[in-house]
Amino acid sequence: MDTPKKISEIQTAAVVISSIIGVGVLPLPLFAVKAGNTAAPIVTLIGITISLFALLIITKLGMTHPTKTIIGYSEEILGKWLARFCNIIVILFFALLTGLGAREFGAVVITAILRETPIEVTVIVMLLLAAITSRNDLNIFAYIHTFYLPVILSPVVIIVVLSLKNANFLYLQPLLGGDMGDMFKGSLTIAALCQWSFVLTIIIPSMLQPKRAMKACTAGLLIAGVILFMLVVASLAVFGAEETKKLLWPTLELARTTSLPGNILQRLDVVFLAVWVTAVFTTLFSGYTFTCYALTGIFRLSDHKIFSFSLLPIIFLFSMLPGNLLQMYKTIEVVGRMGLILTIVYPCLLLVIDVIRRKRGKRSAAAKT
Amino acid sequence: MLLPKRKWFVILIPIMICTLLTGCWDSDEIDDRAVVLAISIDKEEAEKEEIQIAHSGKTADLSDLPLIRISAQIALPGRIPLGPVTGGGGGGDQSPVWVVSVNGHTIDEAMLNLQQQVADELFLGHLRIIVVSEEIAREGVNRFMDYLKRNPEIRRTAWMVVSEGKADKFMKMAPQLERVPALYLSTVLDDAVDIGKFPSDFIGTFWSILSSNAQDAYLPYLNIKNKENVQIKGVAYFKGDKMIGKTNPLEIGLFMGILGEEKGGYGTFVDSPEIDGFLLVRATKRNVKVKTSFKNGRPHVRIIAHYEAMISEIEEDKNAKKPLNPKAINSIEEQFSKGIEKEIKQLIKKTQKDQSDIYGFGEHFRAKEPNYWKENVRTLEDWHREYENLTVQVDCKTDIRLVGMKSK
Numbered sequence: 001m002d003t004p005k006k007i008s009e010i011q012t013a014a015v016v017i018s019s020i021i022g023v024g025v026l027p028l029p030l031f032a033v034k035a036g037n038t039a040a041p042i043v044t045l046i047g048i049t050i051s052l053f054a055l056l057i058i059t060k061l062g063m064t065h066p067t068k069t070i071i072g073y074s075e076e077i078l079g080k081w082l083a084r085f086c087n088i089i090v091i092l093f094f095a096l097l098t099g100l101g102a103r104e105f106g107a108v109v110i111t112a113i114l115r116e117t118p119i120e121v122t123v124i125v126m127l128l129l130a131a132i133t134s135r136n137d138l139n140i141f142a143y144i145h146t147f148y149l150p151v152i153l154s155p156v157v158i159i160v161v162l163s164l165k166n167a168n169f170l171y172l173q174p175l176l177g178g179d180m181g182d183m184f185k186g187s188l189t190i191a192a193l194c195q196w197s198f199v200l201t202i203i204i205p206s207m208l209q210p211k212r213a214m215k216a217c218t219a220g221l222l223i224a225g226v227i228l229f230m231l232v233v234a235s236l237a238v239f240g241a242e243e244t245k246k247l248l249w250p251t252l253e254l255a256r257t258t259s260l261p262g263n264i265l266q267r268l269d270v271v272f273l274a275v276w277v278t279a280v281f282t283t284l285f286s287g288y289t290f291t292c293y294a295l296t297g298i299f300r301l302s303d304h305k306i307f308s309f310s311l312l313p314i315i316f317l318f319s320m321l322p323g324n325l326l327q328m329y330k331t332i333e334v335v336g337r338m339g340l341i342l343t344i345v346y347p348c349l350l351l352v353i354d355v356i357r358r359k360r361g362k363r364s365a366a367a368k369t
Numbered sequence: 370m371l372l373p374k375r376k377w378f379v380i381l382i383p384i385m386i387c388t389l390l391t392g393c394w395d396s397d398e399i400d401d402r403a404v405v406l407a408i409s410i411d412k413e414e415a416e417k418e419e420i421q422i423a424h425s426g427k428t429a430d431l432s433d434l435p436l437i438r439i440s441a442q443i444a445l446p447g448r449i450p451l452g453p454v455t456g457g458g459g460g461g462d463q464s465p466v467w468v469v470s471v472n473g474h475t476i477d478e479a480m481l482n483l484q485q486q487v488a489d490e491l492f493l494g495h496l497r498i499i500v501v502s503e504e505i506a507r508e509g510v511n512r513f514m515d516y517l518k519r520n521p522e523i524r525r526t527a528w529m530v531v532s533e534g535k536a537d538k539f540m541k542m543a544p545q546l547e548r549v550p551a552l553y554l555s556t557v558l559d560d561a562v563d564i565g566k567f568p569s570d571f572i573g574t575f576w577s578i579l580s581s582n583a584q585d586a587y588l589p590y591l592n593i594k595n596k597e598n599v600q601i602k603g604v605a606y607f608k609g610d611k612m613i614g615k616t617n618p619l620e621i622g623l624f625m626g627i628l629g630e631e632k633g634g635y636g637t638f639v640d641s642p643e644i645d646g647f648l649l650v651r652a653t654k655r656n657v658k659v660k661t662s663f664k665n666g667r668p669h670v671r672i673i674a675h676y677e678a679m680i681s682e683i684e685e686d687k688n689a690k691k692p693l694n695p696k697a698i699n700s701i702e703e704q705f706s707k708g709i710e711k712e713i714k715q716l717i718k719k720t721q722k723d724q725s726d727i728y729g730f731g732e733h734f735r736a737k738e739p740n741y742w743k744e745n746v747r748t749l750e751d752w753h754r755e756y757e758n759l760t761v762q763v764d765c766k767t768d769i770r771l772v773g774m775k776s777k
Contacts, residue, residue, distance in 0.1 A: 038736075112521045117394040166574070170729070173736030177743075243580040246518070257525040257573050267524055 007207045009216035011142040014149045015286070016055070016197045016220030021152055021227060022283025023104045024193035025276070027329065028228060029235035029250035031193075035186020036178040037241045038171070043183050044232045047190025048225035052218070054344040055197050057351055059217045062204030064354065066211070070201035070347075071297030077354050084298060090342050091294045094198070095311065097339065098287035099318030100332050102126050105280045107325055112252065113273060123319050127312055129281060130288040134308045138206045141289055148278050155275045156227055159268055160234045163258045167237035185337075190228070192336030195343040197221065199286040202293045248325075288315070400446050403489040406466065406551035407442040409500040409536035410513060413472045434512065437505065439479040440470040440537040442551050443487065444495075465548050468540045476516040493522040497555040499529045499572070502536035506588075506605065506612035514576065514610075525573030528558050531605040531612060533592040543597050557599045558589060565634030567601060568625050579610060582749045583731030583742075587624075590615045606725045609749055613723045616716065622652065623709065623716050626674055627728045629657040636681060639704045643697035646685035650705050650769065652678050661733050663741070669760045670730050672713065676767040678705060698769050706765040713763045724753040731756065 032040035032047075058070075065073035070090075074083040106122040114122065133144065200217060204210050235250040238257060244250050255272035291311060296304040322328035413436040448465040469486060473479030484491055499517070501510060517523050532539055539554060547553035561567040567589055578586040590605040603616040604624055616624065622635030633652030640647040654677035662669045680701070683693065691697065720727060731752045735742045746752050 114393075114395045115521075121394075166569075168732075170732045170736045174739040177739050238577075240577050240581050242582060243577040246580055253525065253573075257571075259526060267526065 005206050005208055006139050007142045007203060009207075009209070009212050011146045012200070012203060012207060012213060012216040013220035013223070014146040015142055015203055016200065016217055017224045017227075018145045018149055018152050018279065018282040019196040019199055019286040020051075020194045020221070020224040020283075021156070021279050022196065023101045023108075023280050025156075025228070025231060025279065026104075026108060026249040026251045028190065028193060029232045029244055029254075030247060031186060031189045031333075032232045033236060033241050033244040033250075035189070036183045038174055038236065039176055039178045039183060040236050040241070040244075041172070041229060041233050042175065043186045044190055044229050045225075046183070046187035048194065048221070048228065050187060050191035050340075050344070051194035051197065052221050052225070054191070054195070054340075054347065055200065055217050055221050056214070057344070057347045058198065058201050059204070059213050061347055061351055061354070062201060063210055063213055067205055069205055069293065069297050070350075071294055072205075073354075074350055077350050077357065086342075086346060087294065087298055090346070091291055091298070093335075093339050093342050094287050094291050094294070095315050096318045096335060097196075098127075098130070098284055098291065099315045099321070100328070100335065101280070101284050101287060102130075102315070103319040103322065103328060104332065105277075105284075106319075107328060108249065108252070109273075111325075112249075112269070120320070124316060126281065126284060127288075127315055127319070130284045131308045131312050133285055134289045134292050135305050138203060138289075138293075141285070142203065142206075144285065145282055148282055151275060152279045152282065153223075153227065155268075155272055156231065159255050159258050159272060160230045162260070162268070163234050163238050163254050166257060167234070168240065169237060171237050171240040172233065188337050188340060189333055191344075192333075192340055193228075194221070194224070195336070195339055196283055196286050197224075198343045199290045202290055202297075291315075397490070397492075401489050402492040403487045404444040404446075404492050404495050405441045406444050406495055406549065407498045407500065407540060407554065408496065409440045409502070409532070409540050410476070410505055411438045411440070411502045411536045412436075412505050412508075413438045434474045435508070436472050436474060437476075437479065438470055438472045438537070439476065439483065440468055440540045441483055441491075442466045442468055442540045444549065464543070466550060468537075470537065476513050480516075493520060494524075496523055496527055497551050498527060498558075500532050500536040500539045500554075500591075501529065501588075502532050502534070503590075503605070503612065505536075506531045506607075509610045510607075510612075511579070511610035514579065517572070518576065523572075525571060525576070527572045528555055528570075528589070529572045529575055530554075530558070530589045530591050531615075533590065533602060538593055538596075539591070539599075541596075542593055542599075544599070545597055554599060557601070561589075561601055563632075565625070565630070565632035567621060568628050568630050578729075579607075581729075581732065582746075583726075583735040583752055584729040585609070585725045585727050585749075587727040588612075604727070606720060606723070606727045608723060608725045608753070613725050614720070616719075620712075620716050623713050624727070626652075626655050626657055626676075626709070627659075627672060627713060627717070629655070629659070631655060633676070633678075636678075637705070637708060639701050639708065641697060641701045641704055643700045644683070644685070644691045644693060646683060648680050648684065648701065649682040650678050650701065651681045652676050659728075659730065659733050661730075661737050663738075664760055667758050667760060668730075668734055668741075668755055669762070670733070671762045671764065674709065674713075674763065674765045676706070676709065676765065678702075678767055678769050679771040679773065680769060681773060693772065698772075702767040702769050705769075706767045709765045709767075710763040713765075714761055717761050721757055721759065724757055726752065726756045730759065 032043045036043040061073060071087055074087060102123045105126055106119040109122045110117055110119050204213050207213055231251055235244055235254050238254060239250060247253050252269060255269040256267050258268050260268065292304045292307040295307050322331045443466060445465055445467055448463055469483060471479050471482040471486060473482050480491065542550050544550055544553040547556060562569045570588065575586050575588060578584050586607045588605045589601055590603045592600045592602045594600055601618065603618055604621055605612050605615045607613060619635060631654060633655050636649050636651035638647050639650050656675040658673045660671040745755060
C-alpha cells in the first residue's frame with residue numbers, strides 16, 4: 001500500500017490484544033467449562049497456546065515477506081489462481097466472522113440492556129461504525145487500537161480482582177480431569193476466539209520495522225491470553241463448574257455479582273457493558289478492515305475505500321443468518337473451528353512450501369554457478 | 370468543490386436530526402415504572418378464583434404445580450422520603466409501598482397476572498429480597514429459580530430468605546428504623562453479614578451451591594416479631610432443592626465456623642471450675658481448615674479450628690473467692706474449645722441425618738480426592754449417601770487475649 005510505514009511494535013501488540021478481546025469474552029468461560037469442567041483453565045491455556053502457534057507462523061511468513069500482505073505472498077508461493085481461491089475463502093470467512101460477531105453483540109445488548117431496541121439496529125450501528133472507521137488507513141487503524149487499549153484492559157482486570165472476594169478456591173480443583181477429546185475440542189473453540197489476530201497479516205507490511213514483529217506479536221498474544229485466562233479462572237472460582245455451565249454469559253454475570261467496595265456501584269455490569277462495546281468495536285473493526293484490505297489486494301486496487309461501504313450489506317446479511325440465539329452460538333462454534341483450518345493450516349502450508357522452495361531455489365542457484 | 374459539500378450538509382443535517390434527536394427506544398421514565406422491591410412466595414390455600422393468563426383451562430402438567438400466591442412490594446415514588454424524616458411531620462402514616470397479591474402456577478405466570486393489575490411496567494432491577502414461606506421451600510425451590518435467573522434485571526446480590534409461617538407478612542411489616550420494609554429487611558441481612566451473624570449468602574451464592582453436586586444450599590430463616598422487627602432464627606438447610614430442616618440461632622455461629630467465615634459474632638456461656646460462676650465468651654475471629662481423608666473406606670473429615678475469643682461478661686456467684694486469673698483463662702479456653710467441638714459434632718450429626726451437606730464437605734472431597742469422587746459419586750444423591758456415613762473429627766483451639774476493661 002502507499003501509506004507510510006509507521007506502525008510501531010507497541011501498536012502492533014495493541015492491535016493483537018484488542019482484536020482478540022472482544023465479543024468472545026462473554027461466553028468464553030462457558031465454552032471452557034463445558035469442555036473441561038474444573039480443568040477449564042487448562043483448556044484455556046491449551047487454546048491460547050494453539051493460537052500463539054498460529055500467530056507465530058503468520059508473523060514468520062510476514063517477516064520473510066516484509067513488503068507483502070498475505071494476499072501478495074500467498075500468490076507468490078502457491079501460484080496465482082490457487083492462492084486467489086484460498087484467499088477468497090479466507091475473506092469470506094472473515095466477513096462471516098465479522099457478521100456473526102456483530103450479531104452476538106446485538107444479541108447481548110438486546111437481552112441485557114436495550115430490550116426494546118430491534119436487534120437489526122444495534123447490529124447495523126456497530127457495523128456502520130466499523131465501516132466508517134475502516135475508511136482510514138492502517139496507521140490510523142493501529143492508532144485507534146492503541147488508544148482504546150487501556151479502556152479495554154482496565155475494567156476486566158478490576159472485575160477479576162474485585163470478584164476474588166466472592167471466590168471459592170475449592171471450585172478450581174481438581175486442576176486436571178475431564179475427557180481429553182472434549183478438552184481438546186474446547187481448546188479449539190477458544191483458539192477460534194483468538195483468530196481475529198489474523199489481521200496481523202495485513203499489518204506487518206506497514207510496520208516501521210517488520211523485523212521486530214515477532215516480539216510484538218508474542219507480547220500481544222500473551223497479554224490477551226492472560227486476560228482470557230484470568231476471566232475463566234475468576235468465573236470458575238466464583239460460580240463453580242456446575243453453575244457456570246448454566247450461564248449463557250458468565251463474564252457478564254461476574255460483572256453483575258461484583259460490586260465496588262463501599263457500595264459506590266452495587267453492580268458493575270453497566271460499566272462493564274459500556275466498556276465491552278469498545279472492545280467489540282475494535283474486534284469487529286479488525287475483521288472489517290481485514291476484509292476490505294484483503295479484497296483490495298485480490299483485485300489489485302490502490303484504494304480500499306470502495307469496499308468499506310459496499311461490504312456492509314453482505315456482512316449484515318451474514319449476521320442475520322442464524323435464527324435464534326442457540327443456533328447462533330452453534331454457528332459461531334462450528335464456523336470458528338472450521339476457520340482454524342484457514343487461519344492455522346493454511347499459513348502452515350504456505351510456510352512449509354515457502355521454505356522448501358527457498359531451499360530449492362538456493363540449491364539451483366548454487367548449481368548454476 | 371464548496372457547493373456540493375454544502376449541499377451534502379443540507380441533506381445530512383435533517384437526517385442527523387431525525388436519527389439523533391429521536392432518543393432511545395428503551396427510554397423509560399422513572400415514574401412510569403412500578404419498581405418492585407420485594408417479593409414473597411406463599412402457597413395459595415383455598416381454591417381461590419384463578420385468573421387464567423398463561424394458559425386456558427386446566428392442563429395436566431400444571432395441576433402438578435400447586436398454585437402459589439405472590440405478593441409484591443411496589444415502591445410509591447412520591448412517598449419514599451429522601452433523607453431522614455424529621456419531626457414526624459406530615460404523611461407519617463402513609464406507607465411508602467404498596468403491596469399487591471396475585472396467584473399463578475409459576476412465578477412468571479403470577480408476574481403476568483401482576484402486570485395485568487398494575488398500570489406501570491414492572492421493573493425488577495431493584496428487587497432486594499425474595500421471601501419464601503417454609504411450606505413452599507419444603508416442596509422445592511427449583512421451579513422458582515429459572516425465572517429469576519433468566520431475567521436480566523434481577524441482581525445476583527439480592528437476598529432470598531425462608532420465613533417462618535406465611536411469607537407475605539414480611540411484605541406488610543412496618544419497621545421503625547427504615548421507612549421502606551424491603552430496604553430494612555435487606556439491611557438486616559447485609560448487616561448480619563458484616564457483624565458476623567450470618568455467612569454471606571446472596572442469591573447468586575445460593576444458586577451456585579444449588580447447582581453444585583457436592584454441596585447443599587442454605588438460606589437465612591427469618592421470623593417477624595410484633596409486626597415490626599425481624600429476627601434471624603437460624604439457617605434453613607436444604608436437601609437438593611427442598612428445605613429439610615432448620616437450626617437454632619447459636620448453631621449459625623457453629624455453621625459459620627465450619628464454613629470458615631473469619632468474622633465471629635456469637636458467644637456462649639462457659640462454666641469454669643477455676644472461678645466461681647460462669648462467663649460469656651464471644652468468638653471474634655476464626656481460622657478453620659478442613660482436611661479430608663478416608664477411614665475404613667469411609668470419607669473422614671478433620672476440622673481444625675482456631676478461635677480467637679474475648680470474655681465479655683462474668684456472672685459471679687455472690688461470695689466468689691477466685692478472681693479471673695491467667696490459669697483460669699487457660700481452662701476457660703479449653704472449656705470453650707471442648708464445647709465447640711461437641712456442638713459442631715452435634716450439628717453435623719443432625720444434618721447428616723437429614724442428608725444435607727451445607728458445609729460443602731463434598732466440595733472438599735471433589736476437589737482433593739478426584740479419583741474417589743469419580744468412582745463413587747456422580748450426582749448429589751450419591752454424595753448424600755456417602756455423606757451420611759461420613760466421620761468427623763474436630764480439633765479446636767481457642768485463644769482468649771482480651772478480657773475487656775475490667776481488671777478481674
